Amino acid sequence: MTLTALPPPSPHIETTGRLGLNREDTLTIALFTLLYAIPVAHSAVSRAFWLDELFTYYIVTMPTWAGTWDLLRNGPDQNPPLFYALTRLVVGVFGESEWAFRLPAMIGYWLLCLSLYTLGRRIGQTSTTGLIALVTPLVTGTGYYASEARPYGLMLGCLGVGLVSYAFIDPAEPPTWQRRAVLGLGSTLALAMAFHYLVLLPIGCLWLVEGYRTWRTRQVRWRVWGALAAPLAVLAYNWPLLTEQSKLPYWKMSLRWSELSEFYWWMVSPLTGLAFLTLVAVVAVIDRLGRRSRHHPSQEEAQPSAKLPSEWLWLGFVLLIGLPVGWMVLMKVTGRTMFTPRYLLPAVVGLTLLVMYVVGQLTAHHARWVARGIWTILAAVALWTGLQPWQLVLPRTEAVSNLPDPNQPVLVDCVMYLQLKHYFGDQLPRVVHVFGVLTYPQPEDPSRGLRAILGNPRAPRFEAPEAFRTAHDRYYIVCHKVHEARGLIQYLERLGTPVVKVTDEYLVYDFRWSDIE
Incomplete structure (x- = not known):
């Protein structure tokens, strides 16, 4: 598979073709993987199981698969069985340590980051937008789920691959590649549904985006709609189990509107997230003020790095704003209380797309400053974490x-x-x-x-x-x-x-x- 580059409109814009990686991409992914593995692995090793992870533990460690299935039908969890079967396999190989139970999530979340990097290089067209897409899920509050023994990391990883597949369903691509992309879209979204039922929420957002594209182009892509509907087959297959699981009352007794703002604060409030978003905001303001102060800017200074296609900008708003707000309204209207941050994790993809859009408007000089700042943040976190004791911190007594x-x-x-x-x-x-x-x-x-x-x-x-x-x-x-x-x-x-x-x-x-x- 070769890299096909379009002629860049300015010297600092680098575009990638299908899915090939150049040397810069390989080095970026390798360095990120190292800086990702240190804090995530440390958390997986040192953090004690909490309640939901202990549910995973008891389900996975049942002496027989029949017992596991009984706990899936009657126990406190309400997830599809695939996650537990995969975790049972991993634990059987590596033993019953905290990190072994969390290994699937670690790999799944890493796959999300890499998928968004590919997406950022595809639609953002610069190394900086790719870096933004690679890092955002890790530095925000959702990065906690990169090391939790629950199905969210695997679900997000599959969703990320599905988004990449969706981006490559493009008339500019060869028909063979488009067919592969459609197959990848349907299979990965179906696999995401097999890990967690509520992936239906971001899939619904993709339905809205594809509907918007259909309205704008006046063309119905039937194969794409078929791929987007594939997860419904998995949902139908698991419906008898889901029906049994749904008989268990949900744990929350009430729901407050303020939980919506609390969700957004939770997502951006980690120190790394605040530093990252502050960096982007400050550089964006400096960039804008600098352009206004120059009467005759150079071509490089005046040329924005890239602009996101309208469908992806729309998807960013839908995931970041429409998904949490819409889910809250639905819960309030129906009298349900199923609103919690971990059900809305795909909103981080929306945040990623919107931050990519902001960085895509920067000049090359300021985009490089953002990239340097990001690597500095990641290196500082990895160094600090790596120096901490690598041992389990027991619950306080x-x-x-x-x-x-x-x-x-x-x-x-x-x-x-x-x-x-x-x-x-x-x-x-x-x-x-x-x-x-x-x-x-x-x-x-x-x-x-x-x-x-x-x-x-x-x-x-x-x-x-x-x-x-x-x-x-x-x-x-x-x-x-x-x-x-x-x-x-x-x-x-x-x-x-x-x-x-x-x-x-x-x-x-x-x-x-x-x-x-």
């Missing part, structure tokens, strides 16, 4: 340790309970979780939800409410200082329940059941 009565049970929520039992086991024998207390509402059927993980012999045991209250009139209650726990905290305060410990995250109460009788 100060909230359940050194309490006045060491023989009194300590009641914690399911998140803390599963973490502590996974990492400390019998070292904290007084720590318990009572089903239905300090947790979100769960179905009455004991074979559903959290109770289903008891089918895994490694899972810790929950206490039955009636038996626990009969056996213990007095126990400690550990309350997390979050919105969902405020009701319980207010209730305990009205009872006058004494606080015996306060930490950064928790309040510990000394509760007597007889006080409310």
Whole structure:
């Protein structure tokens, strides 16, 4: 496969043809891969599993595949089975370490970055727009999911390859290449659907963009529509499983409009993300002011690097703005609460496209400054991370340790309970979780939800409410200082329940059941 370059309109514009890589591209990808692997691998090695990752752990480590399938139907997760089958295979090869469970996500997210790089070189036509596309997903808040033992990284990787395929369905390409691109589009989007059902949201955004293109050109690309509809076949295949999974009530009890702004802040708020976006914004302002101050700018200074095709600029707005806002409105209208940042991760692709557009307007001189700044940020993060200890950081136990009565049970929520039992086991024998207390509402059927993980012999045991209250009139209650726990905290305060410990995250109460009788 050869690289076909179009004649550049100015000396600093570099364009790529089909999917070939020149030496600069190879060096860029190699250096990025190194700077990507250091912080992502460090996070995968050092960060303890949290609740959702422990669900992955219990599903994957079921003794038999039949048991895994039962947990998929009745357990707390609501994802397709392919992710768990792949993780089971990886863990079987590399062992049950944190990084092995997270390896699929690490590779999938890396594939997203490389796919966006190819896309940036294809539609942005310069090395700087390609670099922007390569780096944006890593430095923003969504980069957290590059090292989480969940299906989001794999889903995003497949989505990225699908976007590249979509970009190469171009009349300027040979018919054979176009057919391959259509096949790649349909197969990768279908594979993304096999990893997570909610990839249907960004696929729906692609439907809107293709509809816009159809309206603008007055030409219907039937093969493209067929490829864009391919994921529906995977959804239909998994529909019986999804129907069973959907019977489990969703964990969130309420939904606030402010969560929409919180999502955007979460996405851009990491220090690396703020530094990256500030760099682009400052250079863009300097570039604009510099052009206005010169009456006779040189050709290189006046020539923008590149402009994004209108379909991709439109897709950027739809993914970044339409996807989160539209999903929030839909949830509010339907009375559902399924709004959380991890369901809206494809919005980072929209952010990438819009930042590419901004950088594409810069002169070559200022674009080079952006590139230098990006490499500096990545190198600084990799150096700082690489110097940190490469060892697992265990969950904190100060909230359940050194309490006045060491023989009194300590009641914690399911998140803390599963973490502590996974990492400390019998070292904290007084720590318990009572089903239905300090947790979100769960179905009455004991074979559903959290109770289903008891089918895994490694899972810790929950206490039955009636038996626990009969056996213990007095126990400690550990309350997390979050919105969902405020009701319980207010209730305990009205009872006058004494606080015996306060930490950064928790309040510990000394509760007597007889006080409310």
